[in-house]
Amino acid sequence: MDILSPKGMETLQQEREAVDMFCRLFPQFSCVLTRKDTFCSIDAVFVRDSVIEACVETKCRKMTYAEFVGRFKSSWLITEDKLIRAGKMADLLCVPLVGLLFLVPEKVLLYKKLWQAGSYCVPVEVRETWTQKTVNGGLAVRKNAFVDMSQAKVIRSAD
Numbered sequence: 001m002d003i004l005s006p007k008g009m010e011t012l013q014q015e016r017e018a019v020d021m022f023c024r025l026f027p028q029f030s031c032v033l034t035r036k037d038t039f040c041s042i043d044a045v046f047v048r049d050s051v052i053e054a055c056v057e058t059k060c061r062k063m064t065y066a067e068f069v070g071r072f073k074s075s076w077l078i079t080e081d082k083l084i085r086a087g088k089m090a091d092l093l094c095v096p097l098v099g100l101l102f103l104v105p106e107k108v109l110l111y112k113k114l115w116q117a118g119s120y121c122v123p124v125e126v127r128e129t130w131t132q133k134t135v136n137g138g139l140a141v142r143k144n145a146f147v148d149m150s151q152a153k154v155i156r157s158a159d
Helices: 006-025 064-071 080-093
Strands: 030-033 044-046 051-061 077-078 097-103 108-116 124-134 138-148 154-156
Touching: 006 030, 006 051, 006 097, 006 108, 006 154, 051 077, 051 080, 064 097, 077 080, 077 097, 077 124, 080 097, 080 108, 097 154
Parallel strands: 051 097
Antiparallel strands: 030 044, 044 051, 077 138, 097 108, 108 154, 124 138
């Protein structure tokens, strides 16, 4: 699995940093990560008082906030299939799907409710594009969802 490679382990550490950042701001939530040695539809769940409150999709990107807003127009690329599967998992658990986008260089975390009750909660444009195949590189043509994060909440690290 790609997550077990050196680049994958780096990404896993960044994912943990992102959820820790969220939970520091919202201490009423704890985060339980899904297994990383197998294919999972979601990356984590947020729990409050022993009850699952949300499914979580997390991505880490090596770009600044200014680059994300300017060059990428606040549009977060997620494989459409992954987003739909995560949304369906959230539906099965009767909770929303929350997206965490961690911008690594500045330790900026954007979060937004992406899906609830069978549909998107944000504008999403779907199109087929070339993207990086895995954290270790390569290219693949995929149907990708471009999620509008312009109204996402932004957390900046105090570190």
